[in-house]
Amino acid sequence: MSIIINWQYNIGHICTRQQCELGLGEKVAFRWISARQERIDYTFSDLDRESNRFANVLQSLGFAAGDILFTFLPKSPEQFFSFLGVLKLQVICGTLFSNFGDDALVDRLVDAKAKGIVTKKSFLKKIMRVRDQIPSLKYIIVTDIEEHLSADTLSYPALMREASANFIAPPTSPNTPSVLHYTSGSTGKPKGVLHVHRSILHQSRTASEVLTLNESDIYWCTADQGWVTGTSYGIIGPWSLGVTQIHYGGGYDAKLWFDLLQGEAVSVWYTAPTALRMLMREDVKLYKGYELNALRHIFSVGEPLNPEVITWARTTLGKDIYDTWFQTETGGIMITNRPGLVIKLGSMGTPLDGIDPAIIADDGELLENNIQGNLCLKTGWPSMFVTYLNNESAYNSKLKNGYYYTGDTAVRDDDGYYWFKGRSDDVINTAGHLISPFEVESALLEIEEVAESGVIGAPDELLYEKIVAFVQLHKQFSWSRELEVKIRLHISNRASSIATPQEIIIVDGVPKNKSGKIMRRVLKARYLGQDAGDISTLED
Numbered sequence: 408m409s410i411i412i413n414w415q416y417n418i419g420h421i422c423t424r425q426q427c428e429l430g431l432g433e434k435v436a437f438r439w440i441s442a443r444q445e446r447i448d449y450t451f452s453d454l455d456r457e458s459n460r461f462a463n464v465l466q467s468l469g470f471a472a473g474d475i476l477f478t479f480l481p482k483s484p485e486q487f488f489s490f491l492g493v494l495k496l497q498v499i500c501g502t503l504f505s506n507f508g509d510d511a512l513v514d515r516l517v518d519a520k521a522k523g524i525v526t527k528k529s530f531l532k533k534i535m536r537v538r539d540q541i542p543s544l545k546y547i548i549v550t551d552i553e554e555h556l557s558a559d560t561l562s563y564p565a566l567m568r569e570a571s572a573n574f575i576a577p578p579t580s581p582n583t584p585s586v587l588h589y590t591s592g593s594t595g596k597p598k599g600v601l602h603v604h605r606s607i608l609h610q611s612r613t614a615s616e617v618l619t620l621n622e623s624d625i626y627w628c629t630a631d632q633g634w635v636t637g638t639s640y641g642i643i644g645p646w647s648l649g650v651t652q653i654h655y656g657g658g659y660d661a662k663l664w665f666d667l668l669q670g671e672a673v674s675v676w677y678t679a680p681t682a683l684r685m686l687m688r689e690d691v692k693l694y695k696g697y698e699l700n701a702l703r704h705i706f707s708v709g710e711p712l713n714p715e716v717i718t719w720a721r722t723t724l725g726k727d728i729y730d731t732w733f734q735t736e737t738g739g740i741m742i743t744n745r746p747g748l749v750i751k752l753g754s755m756g757t758p759l760d761g762i763d764p765a766i767i768a769d770d771g772e773l774l775e776n777n778i779q780g781n782l783c784l785k786t787g788w789p790s791m792f793v794t795y796l797n798n799e800s801a802y803n804s805k806l807k808n809g810y811y812y813t814g815d816t817a818v819r820d821d822d823g824y825y826w827f828k829g830r831s832d833d834v835i836n837t838a839g840h841l842i843s844p845f846e847v848e849s850a851l852l853e854i855e856e857v858a859e860s861g862v863i864g865a866p867d868e869l870l871y872e873k874i875v876a877f878v879q880l881h882k883q884f885s886w887s888r889e890l891e892v893k894i895r896l897h898i899s900n901r902a903s904s905i906a907t908p909q910e911i912i913i914v915d916g917v918p919k920n921k922s923g924k925i926m927r928r929v930l931k932a933r934y935l936g937q938d939a940g941d942i943s944t945l946e947d
Contacts, residue, residue: 415578415579416579416607417497417578417579419458419462419494423451423646424575424576431451431649434649434651435448435651436450436451436454436646436651436652437487437653438652438653440655440657442655451646451649454491458495459571460574461489463574464548464570465492465498468523468546469545470496471497471498472577472583473497473498473499473584474523475498475500475501476489476501476525477503477523478490478500478503478524479505479526479527479530480525480527480632481527482631482637483550485550486632487642490502490632491642497576497577499584499587501515501519501599502588504634504903506905507633507903508899508901509533509537510849511597513540514596515589516541517540517543518596518797519599519796522544523544523545523548525548525550526547526548526550531547531549531560546561548561548562549563551564580604581605582603582793583603584602584603585604585606586606587600588600588602588635588638590734590735590736591842591843597843598795598796600635600792600796601793601794602738602790602793603793605789606738606739607643609738609739610647610739610790611643613743613759614644614645616759617729617731618644618704619703619704619745620650621648622649622650624674624675625651625673625674625675626651627653627655628640628645630679630708636708639733640708653667659685661693662693665697665699668697668699669697673702674701674704676706677707678706679709679710679839680707680710680713681710681869681871683707683712683720687716688869691723704726704729705724705727705728705729707731709838710838711730712728712730713753714752716728729744729746729750729756730754730756731743731756732825736792737791737811737813738790738791739790741758741762741784742756742757742764742825743757743759751824753826754825755824757823758823762788763784763785765810766779766780766817766818777819779817779818779828780816780817781812781816781831782816782827784810786811814830814831814834816831833927836864836871837867837870837874842874850897850898850902850906855884856890857880857881858880859916860876861925862874862875862908863927865910865931865935870909873908874908874910875909875911875912876908877912877914877930878911879914
């Protein structure tokens, strides 16, 4: 059955009211498991009612179609209620990682001209520090205070108590803007990747065809909703199919995770290679005695999956792991390993039907098999982003001759499998998160003691890539443990904890070319003990 009924493409409606109309109202939509192991079940009727209330809250505050509201929350029930309620009203929902620092918040909220933000009391101090830098921000809605703090800092519970549980999403066209995620490039500010409501067509299809989800499944996606995986496959895809999810509010804990897999009878599990590598490092005895009979499939996403992890899973868990590839810009899975397809260890897999990738040289030539080049996708799939917000030139630079240039390089073999080779820019993929070296370098230069900085990603067994910062100090300062702590705290507060370097290396100078551009490839070659290649353009 098509998920589109009466030309209603509204994601919030399809994931809630439509499921109720199909007879699933009393079915559990998600079991919320807190970090303290408290459990609360929410049905599709609950999901519909609470998201309706939030849509009415926003409408009463003057929000209208096309306005932008961000969630700045850890994984929590309020995250799901607000996300779906925002979309029901045709307001655009941006999602932020809860560990973002001051600069990361300002960059995104100012660029988007955000009208509101939903957050927790513990994050309120961070927002208030930068509030005067965000003139568009009219409302801060706080999920865990009982009374309003001011005319514009409002209590989520108080607002929800007064809001009607009845709301009918207006007819929503496929091209209506929906979800906004920011992604980092190698230079400049992060870019706002804007999607539209028709993305649900591809997200629903891939949740069914790749993740093999059906109404009898118990599904667990470990991704945070600050990441596209957390919205596309932690909200939209599974709930468009009426699938029951578990959502866990705690962090990584190998034993607890396996207790959940077994105790909750999880049948499909979607997680990240970094988490799987961490599990692989645990004592093998930890996994003895677990009965994962319900677990049908494991999938991974975020960065390439090491062959060793698949071998470990086969040996230790008796399961295959299917690696999937997509990007924030693609909105959903494009090239993938999946049940029924022979796994070639280390491969990205093959494209889905209707997805037309190509390997293209820098000069635009279509390359044959077994030749490395730019991984590109023929445009036009339903979940493709429609612009970089307020940056049409950057969007247009990604589109050439009917292809979207992903920024990844790859090889296609004679069997049609694709093999990831790296990024064509300097973006760092650490634990599945894309980090701009420019953002980290900028944060470093705010520190009094730092004269110059250069940041690279280097191979890492656990994180895939680790962040390495090369720092030149002003002559009057010297390196110390105290300065190291100061640098780490500053980057965490300004950018995010994910952006904090794993290594800080003190250097006499940062290599630049004659136009002043940091030569990150030279830094990387020196770090890895490799030939730096042509250095004729370096400053004297």
